Amino acid sequence: MGQYRVHVFVCTGGDTCPTQGDVEGFVTHLRGEVARAGLKDDVRINKAGCFSQCGHGPMMVVYPDNVWYCGVQESDLRDIFESHIVAGKPVARLQYAPGVKGANKKKGAK
Numbered sequence: 591m592g593q594y595r596v597h598v599f600v601c602t603g604g605d606t607c608p609t610q611g612d613v614e615g616f617v618t619h620l621r622g623e624v625a626r627a628g629l630k631d632d633v634r635i636n637k638a639g640c641f642s643q644c645g646h647g648p649m650m651v652v653y654p655d656n657v658w659y660c661g662v663q664e665s666d667l668r669d670i671f672e673s674h675i676v677a678g679k680p681v682a683r684l685q686y687a688p689g690v691k692g693a694n695k696k697k698g699a700k
């Protein structure tokens with residue numbers, strides 16, 4: 591068992607995801623939701639560097655479920671927070687399923 595029940599990583603450090611959405615704002619928003627819900631001991635929201643999935647973003651990963659989200663927009667954060675982070679039910683419509691293991695950058699993405 592890890593230090594947190596849910597550990598979320600938002601790609602803020604790469605060259606592409608930050609151009610596809612306000613990923614710094616996603617982190618701020620989710621951290622606020624965690625604090626308001628009194629979940630700071632259970633849930634950690636971290637900024638992360640590139641996941642080598644550039645062009646599919648904004649990308650986010652939720653552990654220990656190992657659920658990857660792609661194309662996340664601000665309007666999706668409520669579902670991710672309420673359904674997945676709080677209730678443990680991943681948001682199927684946002685799940686990333688490229689069908690290949692490892693790096694999967696879109697052509698032209700940095």
Ligand code: FES
Nearest residue numbers: 601604607641644
């Ligand atoms: S910049 Fe986000 S996966 Fe590469």
